[in-house]
Amino acid sequence: MPSDRPVEARGLVKRYGPITAVDDVDLTVEPGDVYGFLGPNGAGKTTTLRILLGLIRPDGGEARLFGRDPQHELPEALDGVAGFVETPYFYPYLSGRKNLELLAAFDRDGGRARIDQLLQLVDLSGRADDRVGGYSQGMRQRLGVASSLVRDPRLLLLDEPTNGLDPGGMRDMRRLVDRLSGEGITVLLSSHLLAEVEELCNRVAIIRTGRIVYEGMLADLRASAGTNRYRLRTTDSRLARLTLLEHSDARDVSPDGDELTFSAAEEEVAAISRMLVGAGLGITALVPEQQSLESFFFELTEGEPVEAVA
Amino acid sequence: MTGALVAYRWELRKLVAQKRTYIGLGAAAVLPVVFVMVMALQKGGPYDAPLGHNLRRTGLALALVVLNFVSRFGAQLVAALVAGDIVASEHAGKTLKMILTRSLRRGQILTGKTLASFTYVVATTFVLGAAGLIAGSAAWGFNPLTNLSGVRVSTLHTLWLSVAALGVFSLPLIAVAAFAILLSTLTRNSAGSIVGTLVYALGQEAIAGLVHQSWAKHYLLSDQFDGWHGLFMSPIDWTLIVRAAWVSALFAAVPLALAYGIFKSRDVADD
Numbered sequence: 001m002p003s004d005r006p007v008e009a010r011g012l013v014k015r016y017g018p019i020t021a022v023d024d025v026d027l028t029v030e031p032g033d034v035y036g037f038l039g040p041n042g043a044g045k046t047t048t049l050r051i052l053l054g055l056i057r058p059d060g061g062e063a064r065l066f067g068r069d070p071q072h073e074l075p076e077a078l079d080g081v082a083g084f085v086e087t088p089y090f091y092p093y094l095s096g097r098k099n100l101e102l103l104a105a106f107d108r109d110g111g112r113a114r115i116d117q118l119l120q121l122v123d124l125s126g127r128a129d130d131r132v133g134g135y136s137q138g139m140r141q142r143l144g145v146a147s148s149l150v151r152d153p154r155l156l157l158l159d160e161p162t163n164g165l166d167p168g169g170m171r172d173m174r175r176l177v178d179r180l181s182g183e184g185i186t187v188l189l190s191s192h193l194l195a196e197v198e199e200l201c202n203r204v205a206i207i208r209t210g211r212i213v214y215e216g217m218l219a220d221l222r223a224s225a226g227t228n229r230y231r232l233r234t235t236d237s238r239l240a241r242l243t244l245l246e247h248s249d250a251r252d253v254s255p256d257g258d259e260l261t262f263s264a265a266e267e268e269v270a271a272i273s274r275m276l277v278g279a280g281l282g283i284t285a286l287v288p289e290q291q292s293l294e295s296f297f298f299e300l301t302e303g304e305p306v307e308a309v310a
Numbered sequence: 311m312t313g314a315l316v317a318y319r320w321e322l323r324k325l326v327a328q329k330r331t332y333i334g335l336g337a338a339a340v341l342p343v344v345f346v347m348v349m350a351l352q353k354g355g356p357y358d359a360p361l362g363h364n365l366r367r368t369g370l371a372l373a374l375v376v377l378n379f380v381s382r383f384g385a386q387l388v389a390a391l392v393a394g395d396i397v398a399s400e401h402a403g404k405t406l407k408m409i410l411t412r413s414l415r416r417g418q419i420l421t422g423k424t425l426a427s428f429t430y431v432v433a434t435t436f437v438l439g440a441a442g443l444i445a446g447s448a449a450w451g452f453n454p455l456t457n458l459s460g461v462r463v464s465t466l467h468t469l470w471l472s473v474a475a476l477g478v479f480s481l482p483l484i485a486v487a488a489f490a491i492l493l494s495t496l497t498r499n500s501a502g503s504i505v506g507t508l509v510y511a512l513g514q515e516a517i518a519g520l521v522h523q524s525w526a527k528h529y530l531l532s533d534q535f536d537g538w539h540g541l542f543m544s545p546i547d548w549t550l551i552v553r554a555a556w557v558s559a560l561f562a563a564v565p566l567a568l569a570y571g572i573f574k575s576r577d578v579a580d581d
């Protein structure tokens with residue numbers, strides 16, 4: 001049944017022998033999102049995207065693209081959807097333009113008229129009639145994006161689009177994603193670079209050894225990453241700990257040398273400081289922990305191991 | 311245009327752009343010329359080959375005699391060279407993920423590849439025929455032919471029969487190509503598919519040599535490469551030709567059905 005929701009995946013599972021590459025993955029991408037699919041090498045990003053594109057069959061769960069199932073309704077489920085996994089590849093003995101013409105023909109000629117304009121967009125006009133065999137990786141990556149846009153998609157699935165690009169190329173690719181999103185295309189892009197996702201995306205799913213460990217707005221991730229953990233030094237650490245545990249909503253109170261760390265909402269912290277002073281303690285330091293989004297990301301993706309072997 | 315035709319057209323364009331394609335076509339064009347040159351440098355010749363007694367008397371026999379020579383090995387190799395590569399190369403080149411995420415069905419794409427392979431096989435056969443006709447008549451003239459029953463056939467009639475013979479010869483070659491497509495789909499390995507196809511063709515030849523019941527070998531693929539001989543008998547032996555047609559069709563249909571089954575459901579994650 002067609003729907004407006006670009007991606008809805010529930011409980012996706014894909015096993016390769018003893019490895020569970022994708023383990024119960026849920027994804028929800030809403031129209032207009034630039035959705036970051038973030039995870040370290042081998043986390044299962046590409047495998048998930050392969051399932052979405054109908055290239056492989058999941059062992060469990062189901063996916064919907066605009067309400068259609070890429071496992072059973074190809075090629076219709078890919079109507080309005082374009083993308084590729086890993087590095088794009090083309091026929092090396094054909095020119096860039098011929099490759100795009102071929103793909104446009106495989107799209108039933110929908111985008112043939114747009115090819116020149118797209119070659120210009122990805123800055124390949126000058127080399128369009130050269131054989132792809134002589135293209136650099138960055139050129140192939142750009143041709144890959146052009147080949148997706150030939151389909152005039154409403155949803156673009158990009159697997160590490162800046163992979164292998166030089167800094168300038170990465171910047172251009174990010175600008176392009178930004179621009180496409182501005183034109184109303186929903187984008188799901190995988191990355192192992194937090195900074196990239198921070199720069200481009202509004203929503204994010206973090207995957208680790210096949211499992212989603214965080215899913216939500218990037219803003220909420222920022223909130224949970226840095227601001228709610230505090231470090232406290234007082235004149236009596238033991239008493240301070242008892243006070244926190246018994247009279248406040250502080251969570252995860254843990255001693256650290258002659259200091260304490262705890263989690264609490266910002267309003268709560270103000271109350272805590274008054275309470276501590278009221279209990280006769282002198283506060284020598286009460287500061288938010290400087291945990292960056294980055295270290296939070298590493299904690300999520302590298303913390304206690306998650307059993308990945310079935 | 312249907313999806314399969316779109317795929318077919320582009321598969322042809324891809325073949326035209328690949329060097330591999332010209333190995334077979336080039337060999338087919340050169341072989342009759344080499345044959346004439348070798349004949350010119352020596353006295354005798356393969357006069358005992360079917361229609362071989364016509365050599366040096368009419369150029370019309372050349373292509374047909376060469377068909378006998380390539381029917382054991384060369385033609386199969388040339389067919390395998392392209393058909394054994396046609397799916398495997400998409401795996402090796404990692405292009406399958408690009409074309410399978412467009413608007414054509416997997417079945418349509420494989421149909422395009424199959425038709426393109428068959429077209430190549432037929433084209434190679436006819437290139438051999440054309441080169442044989444040109445080289446042969448340049449060397450030995452454009453004279454009537456004495457057929458396998460010892461009856462003289464006019465030049466024009468021989469020409470028509472030769473065209474038909476090339477067509478009949480293509481049939482078992484198409485079946486060989488179908489097997490190569492199956493291996494190409496199954497193994498995803500171009501070289502392996504080419505070698506495997508040759509083993510398959512030579513294996514049929516070997517079995518045909520081993521079985522004593524002549525009726526059994528009539529239903530192997532190897533025998534169908536001689537089906538066109540029926541055209542050069544008086545009267546025309548339709549049994550040979552009809553058998554070549556249906557046995558080849560059977561030997562093509564089974565591998566193709568298997569290849570479709572694999573190609574349609576296979577996971578594409580090999581890059």
Ligand SMILES: Nc1ncnc2c1ncn2[C@@H]1O[C@H](COP(=O)(O)OP(=O)(O)OP(=O)(O)O)[C@@H](O)[C@H]1O
Nearest residue numbers: 016019021040041042043044045046047048192579
């Ligand atoms: N075809 C396959 N056969 C066997 N194992 C596979 C296959 N494809 C993926 N895997 C395994 O599944 C896991 C997830 O791989 P995947 O390629 O999806 O990760 P990824 O998140 O895309 O990683 P990267 O950032 O390196 O691209 C890995 O352990 C990988 O080895």
Ligand SMILES: [Mg+2]
Nearest residue numbers: 045046086159
């Ligand atoms: Mg990957």
